[in-house]
Amino acid sequence: MCRQSATVCLTKSPTAVQRGANGVAERLAVLRDPRDRRGRRHSLVSVLLTACCAVLAGARSYLAVGQWARHAPLDALARLGVRAAGQLGVRRAPSSSTIRRLLTLVCPGGLADLLGCDPAGSRHLAVDGKAARGSRTDTGPAAHLLSAVLEDGRTVSQLRVSDKTTEVTGFTKLLSPFDLAGVVVTADALHTHRDHARWLVEAKEAHYLLVVKRNQPTLHNALRSLPWKKVTARRYDREAGHGRRETRSIRTLTVTGLGLDFPHVAQAAKIHRHRTDLKTGKITRQTVYAITDLTARQASPQVIGQLARA
Numbered sequence: 001m002c003r004q005s006a007t008v009c010l011t012k013s014p015t016a017v018q019r020g021a022n023g024v025a026e027r028l029a030v031l032r033d034p035r036d037r038r039g040r041r042h043s044l045v046s047v048l049l050t051a052c053c054a055v056l057a058g059a060r061s062y063l064a065v066g067q068w069a070r071h072a073p074l075d076a077l078a079r080l081g082v083r084a085a086g087q088l089g090v091r092r093a094p095s096s097s098t099i100r101r102l103l104t105l106v107c108p109g110g111l112a113d114l115l116g117c118d119p120a121g122s123r124h125l126a127v128d129g130k131a132a133r134g135s136r137t138d139t140g141p142a143a144h145l146l147s148a149v150l151e152d153g154r155t156v157s158q159l160r161v162s163d164k165t166t167e168v169t170g171f172t173k174l175l176s177p178f179d180l181a182g183v184v185v186t187a188d189a190l191h192t193h194r195d196h197a198r199w200l201v202e203a204k205e206a207h208y209l210l211v212v213k214r215n216q217p218t219l220h221n222a223l224r225s226l227p228w229k230k231v232t233a234r235r236y237d238r239e240a241g242h243g244r245r246e247t248r249s250i251r252t253l254t255v256t257g258l259g260l261d262f263p264h265v266a267q268a269a270k271i272h273r274h275r276t277d278l279k280t281g282k283i284t285r286q287t288v289y290a291i292t293d294l295t296a297r298q299a300s301p302q303v304i305g306q307l308a309r310a
Contacts, residue, residue, distance in 0.1 A: 018030050018114065019113065019114060019116070019118055024049070024052075024115065025045050025049065025081065027114040027115060028044070028045045028048050028049070028111075028114060028115075029045055030110075030114060031044060031045075031048075031106060031107065031110050031111070031114065032107075034102075034105040034106060035102070035105070041083075041094075041098075042082065042083065042094045042098060043081060043083070044102065044106070045081055046080050046081035046082045046083070046094070047094050047098065047099055047102050048102070048103075048106070048111075049080045049081060050065075050069050050072075050077075050080050050082070050093060050094060050099065051065050051099055051103060053068070053072075053076075053080065054068035054069060062096055062099060062100040062103075063096055065096065065099055066094075066095060066096025066097075066099055066100075067096075069093035069094060069095075069096075069099070070093055070095075072093055074090075074091050077091040077093055078091060082094070108160060112155075112157045112158045112159070113157050113177060116148075116154075116155050116156045116157040116158075117150065117154045117155070117156055118156075118178070118179075119148070119150060119156050119178050119179070119180060119183055120178070120179040120180075120181070120183075121182075122150050122151070122183055123151060123183065123184060124150070124151040124183070124184050124186065125148055125149070125150055125151075125156065125180070125183050125184070125185050125186070126148070126149050126150075126151075126185075126186045126187070127146070127147070127148050127171065127174065127175070127185060127186070127187045127191060128146075128147060128149070128187070128188060129144060129145065129146040129147070129161060129167040129190075130144070130145060130147070131143070131144050131145075132144070132145055140163075141163060143160055144160065144161040144163075144167075145158045145159070145160055145161070146158060146159050146160075146161050146167050146170045146171070146174055147174075148174055148175060148178075156178065157174060157177070157178070158174070159173060159174050166190070167190055167191065168190060168191060168193065171187070171191050171196055172196070172199055175204065180200070180204040180205070180206035181204070181205040181206065182205070182206065182207070183206045183207070184206070184207040184208070184209055184292075184294070185200055185206050185207065185208050185209070186208075186209045186210075187208075187209075187210055187211070188211050189210075189211045189212060189213040189215050189216070189288075190215070191210065192210040192211060192212055192213075192215070192216055192219070192291075194262060194263050196208070196210075197210065197262065197263045197264060197265075197293070198263040198264070201263065201264045201293055207292065207293055207294050207298075208291075208292060208293055209290055209291075209292040209294070210290065210291055210292070211288055211289070211290050212288070212289040212290065212291060213288060213289075218261070219260075219261070219262060219291075220289065222260055222261070223260075223268055223270075223289040223291070224289075226253055226255065226258070226268060226270075227253070228251060228253065228270050231251045231252070231253055231270075233251070233252075234249050234250065234251050235249070235250040235251075235252075236248070236249055236250075237250070240278070243277065243278050243279055244275055244276060244277050244278055245275070245276045245278060246273060246274065246275045246276075247273070247274045247275075248271055248272065248273050248274075249271070249272040249274075250269055250270070250271050251269065251270045252267055252268070252269045252270075252296070253267065253268050253269075253270075254266065254267055254295075254296055255267060255268045255291075256295075260291075262291060264293040265291050265292070265293060266292065266293050266294060266295045266296075267291070267292050267294060267295065267296060268289060268290070268291050268292075269289065269290040269291075269292070270287065270289055271287070271288050271289070271290060272285070272286075272287045273285065273286045273287070273288070
């Protein structure tokens with residue numbers, strides 16, 4: 001059963017070997033076809049590959065995907081696995097209705113797990129949630145996706161967060177199928193929970209870097225009261241993008257033995273952001289804190305600055 005849908009698409013979660021197959025078609029072949037055996041004209045893999053190529057070519061709707069498929073050359077349809085029919089071997093692309101029906105039936109969690117990359121051996125992994133643009137309807141809110149992304153921008157997997165829950169409930173479900181040994185997992189303040197930190201370190205043998213804001217008032221006040229004025233070494237990061245210019249000042253402090261109530265915490269960081277809007281000239285300042293189980297030897301202020309920016 002799919003971990004985010006009631007559709008039976010996988011007999012079990014895809015293995016590391018299945019996720020690491022070289023070809024996309026080999027990975028998609030693991031998905032279970034939700035259609036009845038009778039009347040199938042196109043294979044599930046050929047329909048999914050056709051839809052993927054149409055989206056990469058700029059299609060943004062089911063109608064546009066169907067139009068791209070209808071006008072695709074025969075050699076492209078052959079490479080996508082569309083079967084040849086008749087004595088002349090003519091390949092007819094799947095119709096818009098077929099593509100729409102299959103895409104609504106196929107398991108989104110299985111697609112995300114099979115097409116995502118394997119995080120084993122990576123250094124950093126960021127977990128964040130965003131609302132999918134264009135997914136809002138007249139009767140329902142926009143789809144909210146919780147994603148795990150590597151430092152180079154490659155997606156590991158994603159889950160749709162139920163409208164009745166929050167991202168917090170999907171954190172462990174999102175990362176549980178993967179080997180995270182030695183990987184530093186970063187997340188925003190919403191996921192700064194003791195259970196998450198304990199699960200990452202003890203169950204997954206990973207590391208964490210979590211942002212602390214006022215949603216955790218006790219922990220936030222404890223971090224504010226640390227002797228930051230005695231920390232003379234600072235790390236400055238400057239960058240411009242997305243219509244703004246930002247300067248970050250990072251100070252780190254070893255908190256082992258200071259009685260900070262959080263599982264496996266070893267270091268804390270104070271990050272002061274100075275942001276200037278290039279269009280309006282408005283200046284905003286913000287101070288946030290971050291905690292990690294990495295020791296001073298494992299993570300220097302430069303490394304923590306890079307991770308906090310992810």
